[in-house]
Structure formats: C-alpha cells, structure tokens
Amino acid sequence: MSKEKNTSLKLNLSDILVTIVIALVFGLVFRLLGPVYDLVKPFGLHLDALLYGIWFIAAPFAALLIRKPGVAFLAETAAALAEMLFAGSGGVINLYYGLLQGAFSEAVFAAWRYKKFSIGVASLSAFAALIASIILDAGYAYLPLLAGWNLVLYLVFRVIGSVLFSGLFPYVLVKGLEKTGVTQSLRPVTKEDYDVLK
Amino acid sequence: MTNTNTLFFKINPSLKFILISSLFLVYLFVQNLNTMIWASMFFLILYYFVSGLSGKWSFWFVLITLIVSIFSASAMILFGKGSHIIYHQSLILITQESLARGILLGLRTFTFSLIGMIFATTTLPVPFFYSLMQQLRVPVRYAYGCLAAFRMIPIMAEEFMHICQAMRVRGMTRQKGIRVFWERMTRYTITMLAQSIRRAQRTAIAMEAKRFSMTEKRTYFYEIGWSRNDIFFVVILLLTVTSGFLFSAYFPLTPFTNVLDH
Structure with missing residues (x-):
C-alpha cells in the first residue's frame, strides 16, 4: 500500500506531517529572528531587507525536500500561522504575507510541473515570494513614496537576501539532508529509481 | 501562569481568528493619520484589559513594540517624498508629508502587533x-x-x-x-x-x-461550540473599531486626513 501511495503525487499523511513539522521549525526560527530583524531596522538604510529573504525559506525548502504539489504553499502558510501563534512581531500581518508568498513560490514549482528541483528553480521560487512580498508592501508600506535611491537600495537588498537565504541556502540544506538518507522515503518514485532496478 | 478564565479565552477560536485577521483588511486601507492614532489608542486599551500576559511583561512588550514600530517606518520618515521640508542634510530629507506617513505606518504596525498579541496570548493551540x-x-x-x-x-x-x-x-x-x-x-x-x-x-x-482519517465520519474529543461570549466579543471589537473612526472624525489630532494626498 505504501508503495502505491508514494508513486502518486497526492499528499499523504506522512507528507503533510513532515511539511508541518518543518514549517513549525521555521516558524520558531522566524519568531526568534524577528527581534534581530527589528534591531537592524532603525537606520532607514534597509539592512533589514537583506535579512528579509529568510522569511521565504519554508516554501522552497519543503518543495525541494518532498517534491510534490501543494507542499510549498502548505509549508509557507503553516510557518506564518505558527509565527502568529508564537506571537511574532507584526502579528496578523504575517499570515497574509505567508499565504501570498507561499502561493507565488508554489506557482514557480508548478510552472516546471514539479519535475525540476534545481538550484535555479529554488532561487526563482524565492524570487517569486519576493515579488509577493513587494506587492503587499507596496500597499502596506507605501513603497512608491520612498525616495528613488532608497527604493532601489531596498529592492536590491531584498533580491540578494531572498536568493541567498531562500534559494541557495535551502538547496545546500536539502543536499545535506540527502546524505543522511531521510529524503529517500519522502519523495515520489522517479523514473531513475525504476531504472536502477533494471 | 495566566488566568484562562477570562472572556477572551472563552470565545470560539475560529470566530476570533477570522475577525482578528479581517482587521488587517480594515486598517490596510486607512489613510487618515487621526484614525490610526485613535485606533491604536483604543486597541491599546483593549489590550490592557484582555491580554493574557501579566502586567510587567505586558508593559515591556508594549513599550518595545511601540519603539520598534516607529523605527520600522524610519526609511519613510528619513527618505520619503514630500514638499514641506522640515529638515534636510545630504540624503536625509524629512518632510511633513513623509513624517505623517511614517507615523501612520509605525502606528499601523504597532496596532497589528497588539492585535496579534491579543490573539496569541488568549488562544490555546488545542481548542484552536x-x-x-x-x-x-x-x-x-x-x-x-x-x-x-x-x-x-x-x-x-x-x-x-x-x-x-x-x-x-x-x-x-x-x-x-x-x-x-x-x-x-x-x-x-x-x-x-x-x-x-x-x-x-x-x-x-x-x-x-490506527486508521486515522481513513473513515469519512468522525467524532471529536473536544466539542467547540458557540456561547454568549462570542456576542460580547463581536460587540467589543465593533466598539473598538468604530470608536476609532468616530473619534478621528470628531476629535482630529492632526491635520493629516489623507497621508497620500498633500
């Protein structure tokens, strides 16, 4: 029965539980990083925007790990909900950002039909989450009303931060996890796996 | 430990969750600085009465959140666009408009943090x-x-x-x-x-x-229902929100009724 389940791309209980546990770990990390993020804010120079990328990590990490549809969205949303329940700074705002960032990240993996999980796709999904956060920020933080150079600085820092922390970093982490062997039982069976049996 | 026998602990968690998260949409579209000032004051009062945190922690949380919220708007205050200049030195340009916008943004973050804290400190994970x-x-x-x-x-x-x-x-x-x-x-x-x-x-x-979630029908160990407290909660929340809007209309503290105009 388990073999039959693993071949399908539908989420089973094991996938859901693993995703939520990972999301909870990231939710805790977000909660603990919140004060650090707030500390670098006061100068108005957007040093916080560099760190901002960490908040996109749950979606690409979960997707790289489990490689099934819906996982990225679930992970980012659950992480945001966890952050809200842990009373993270910003409170209810987190939930909306998490929902939209998760949806955008998911869309990137969906665009490759959940077949490509390279470092490039992971970075693109982090970038998509960044777009989502900027859409919300444009309304929430009146981005267009910042002085030109300041806005550019902000965008550049966010792009660097998001690709670094949520594109490259989760990829390295998942590579490390692959060595431990836990990923084998998580992912759907691919064609290469069948080829090994020949 | 916190006293879980207060009104906000007894509200239906789903109702609390939906109403509290819908407040985001209410204040996202507020561009009147007075409204935001009054709203943050009323939510501070609400927070004081209903939060699950003890007094000392509560005080420090509010103070730190307020400072951080104002700081979070520092980019808008220091480098925002505007024409009525207050202070100008090299890149730093503080204008009346950007100052008003910055304070509005700071107070908005502050209000959402308070609301989030009210939710987080009065909601237990299991009933939720x-x-x-x-x-x-x-x-x-x-x-x-x-x-x-x-x-x-x-x-x-x-x-x-x-x-x-x-x-x-x-x-x-x-x-x-x-x-x-x-x-x-x-x-x-x-x-x-x-x-x-x-x-x-x-x-x-x-x-x-153990055949978890393999059958369609199931029963729950905890039955979460509705009570009179839910009505009280809706009334309290409505009062807090509407009094924020009413006070800003009748007792405006600043001339900035639309921070995006000017």
Whole structure:
C-alpha cells in the first residue's frame, strides 16, 4: 500500500506531517529572528531587507525536500500561522504575507510541473515570494513614496537576501539532508529509481 | 501562569481568528493619520484589559513594540517624498508629508502587533485547531498534523540540548574560526531537521496504523461550540473599531486626513 501511495503525487499523511513539522521549525526560527530583524531596522538604510529573504525559506525548502504539489504553499502558510501563534512581531500581518508568498513560490514549482528541483528553480521560487512580498508592501508600506535611491537600495537588498537565504541556502540544506538518507522515503518514485532496478 | 478564565479565552477560536485577521483588511486601507492614532489608542486599551500576559511583561512588550514600530517606518520618515521640508542634510530629507506617513505606518504596525498579541496570548493551540476542524471545516489531517507538530516542540528542545552536550563532551565548543562555526551550524540544522523528519514520518505511520482519517465520519474529543461570549466579543471589537473612526472624525489630532494626498 505504501508503495502505491508514494508513486502518486497526492499528499499523504506522512507528507503533510513532515511539511508541518518543518514549517513549525521555521516558524520558531522566524519568531526568534524577528527581534534581530527589528534591531537592524532603525537606520532607514534597509539592512533589514537583506535579512528579509529568510522569511521565504519554508516554501522552497519543503518543495525541494518532498517534491510534490501543494507542499510549498502548505509549508509557507503553516510557518506564518505558527509565527502568529508564537506571537511574532507584526502579528496578523504575517499570515497574509505567508499565504501570498507561499502561493507565488508554489506557482514557480508548478510552472516546471514539479519535475525540476534545481538550484535555479529554488532561487526563482524565492524570487517569486519576493515579488509577493513587494506587492503587499507596496500597499502596506507605501513603497512608491520612498525616495528613488532608497527604493532601489531596498529592492536590491531584498533580491540578494531572498536568493541567498531562500534559494541557495535551502538547496545546500536539502543536499545535506540527502546524505543522511531521510529524503529517500519522502519523495515520489522517479523514473531513475525504476531504472536502477533494471 | 495566566488566568484562562477570562472572556477572551472563552470565545470560539475560529470566530476570533477570522475577525482578528479581517482587521488587517480594515486598517490596510486607512489613510487618515487621526484614525490610526485613535485606533491604536483604543486597541491599546483593549489590550490592557484582555491580554493574557501579566502586567510587567505586558508593559515591556508594549513599550518595545511601540519603539520598534516607529523605527520600522524610519526609511519613510528619513527618505520619503514630500514638499514641506522640515529638515534636510545630504540624503536625509524629512518632510511633513513623509513624517505623517511614517507615523501612520509605525502606528499601523504597532496596532497589528497588539492585535496579534491579543490573539496569541488568549488562544490555546488545542481548542484552536479543534475549532478549525469543526467550524471552518479544515481537513482533519492538516489540523491534527499541526497538533502533532506542536507536541514535538519539547522533544526538539531536548534534542537540541543533547547536541549541545555532545559537542561539549567532544571539545567542539573550544574550537574557533569561521569554518568550525559553519560546521557546527550545519551539524545543528541537519541533525535537528533529519530527526524531526524521521519522527514526523514515524508518527504518521503510527497514526495511519490506527486508521486515522481513513473513515469519512468522525467524532471529536473536544466539542467547540458557540456561547454568549462570542456576542460580547463581536460587540467589543465593533466598539473598538468604530470608536476609532468616530473619534478621528470628531476629535482630529492632526491635520493629516489623507497621508497620500498633500
């Protein structure tokens, strides 16, 4: 029965539980990083925007790990909900950002039909989450009303931060996890796996 | 411990969740500085009466949140666009418009933090997820997944301590340098993540072995229902929000009724 389940791309209980546990770990990390993020804010120079990328990590990490549809969205949303329940700074705002960032990240993996999980796709999904956060920020933080150079600085820092922390970093982490062997039982069976049996 | 016998603990968690998160949409479109000032004051009063935190913690939380919220708008205050200049030196340009916008943004973040804190300190995870299943029809597998995950936090904390102790025994804490730091970090994260994943999988298998969520109909150990408190909650929230708008209309404290205009 388990073999039959693993071949399908539908989420089973094991996938859901693993995703939520990972999301909870990231939710805790977000909660603990919140004060650090707030500390670098006061100068108005957007040093916080560099760190901002960490908040996109749950979606690409979960997707790289489990490689099934819906996982990225679930992970980012659950992480945001966890952050809200842990009373993270910003409170209810987190939930909306998490929902939209998760949806955008998911869309990137969906665009490759959940077949490509390279470092490039992971970075693109982090970038998509960044777009989502900027859409919300444009309304929430009146981005267009910042002085030109300041806005550019902000965008550049966010792009660097998001690709670094949520594109490259989760990829390295998942590579490390692959060595431990836990990923084998998580992912759907691919064609290469069948080829090994020949 | 906090007293869980207060009104805000007895509200239906789904109702509380939906109303509190819908406040985001209400204040997202507020561009009147007066409204935001009054709203943050009224939510501060509400927070004072209903929050689950004890007095001392509560005071520091509010103070720190207020400072951080104003700081978070520092980019808007220092480098925003505007024509009525207050202070100008090289890149720093403080204008009346940008100052008003910055304060509005800061107060908005402050209000949302207060609202989030009211929710987080008066909502227990178990009734919350039970209510999500019963009132909002969240699939049982997701809600119980969250509950099971919450139960794993203490185990993770213990595991973290074990890794710390193991590193100390082997003298890893005495080594210095960036490489060692990187190695230590990866050891922490990879070990914790791998163990969490394995544990989650084992739990899932154990749950399915007991036929969890394999049948359509199910019963719940905790039945979360509705009570008179829910009406009180809706009235209190409506009063807080509307009085914010009314006071800003009748007692405007600043001339900035639309921070995007000017």
